[in-house]
Amino acid sequence: MSQTIAPAAIRKSFTVRATPERAFEVFTAGLHRWWPKSHSIGDAPLKMATIEPRVGGRWYSLTEDGVEHEWGDVLAWEPPARLILAWRLNGAFTYDPDLLTEVEVCFAATGEGETRVDFEHRGLERFGAGEAVQAIRGGMDQGWGLILDAFQTVADA
Amino acid sequence: MTNALALSALADPTRREVFERLARGPLPVGELALGLPVSRPAVSQHLKILKAAGLVTDRPDGTRRVYQIDPRGLGQIRAWLDQVWDVALDAFRAEVERQAEQDQEQP
Known part of the structure; x- marks a missing residue:
């Protein structure tokens, strides 16, 4: 019973009908054109999202109320093959400079005008502190049924 | 488990x-x-x-x-993020392919 249970990284792989160059460009410079409006950071709709094109560059967004929101920063910038971002948004979608989870995206040409995209969001065990704990504590008030349901959902997933 | x-x-x-x-x-x-x-x-x-x-x-x-x-x-945060990325990456794929089609129309 000495094992510790950490959540598995989120992994997604898919193919797009575009070159790696185009895919990398849309993922980074075009982020605001595809990021779901339903998952904007802050109180207002997303207007612009920026990933500064260099290691150490900022990753932030601007909402229509003129407020800037930090998301994280660039850990690896290797266009068009690979990108690693530090995702520093906690479970409440709030920036936490002490939180480090990593988003890695790899783009590889698989044929004429086709690119395989391998996506990974890892380090999720680091969500286990601070405000994330507060959120869970709030959920506890709703009783054991809810929590055991959550276990079941995770186990069945 | x-x-x-x-x-x-x-x-x-x-x-x-x-x-x-x-x-x-x-x-x-x-x-x-x-x-x-x-x-x-x-x-x-x-x-x-x-x-x-x-x-x-x-x-x-x-x-x-x-x-x-x-x-x-509880795994709640992971489940939630997994769903966020599903939605986001679907939108990303659609946007990449929309732009790639435009590239071909305007070489």
Whole structure:
């Protein structure tokens, strides 16, 4: 019973009908054109999202109320093959400079005008502190049924 | 595996009480043991099992260890993020292919 249970990284792989160059460009410079409006950071709709094109560059967004929101920063910038971002948004979608989870995206040409995209969001065990704990504590008030349901959902997933 | 381990860890009434106390806030072992009908070593043993099940986590605080609920055991944040990325990456793929089509129309 000495094992510790950490959540598995989120992994997604898919193919797009575009070159790696185009895919990398849309993922980074075009982020605001595809990021779901339903998952904007802050109180207002997303207007612009920026990933500064260099290691150490900022990753932030601007909402229509003129407020800037930090998301994280660039850990690896290797266009068009690979990108690693530090995702520093906690479970409440709030920036936490002490939180480090990593988003890695790899783009590889698989044929004429086709690119395989391998996506990974890892380090999720680091969500286990601070405000994330507060959120869970709030959920506890709703009783054991809810929590055991959550276990079941995770186990069945 | 997580499910079975967590549920069996919570099947014991004392362990469940330990877990519920931590749900109200982080505590060191000594304070956690106060008012419980078992010895402090027994509480430590219960904490060890809860930790192995991914339900609680601990950290050093000077010479003592402070325990708190580990949201990893619930997996809620992961499930939520997984869904966020599903939606986001679908939208990303659609946008890439829309632009790639435009590239071809305007060489």
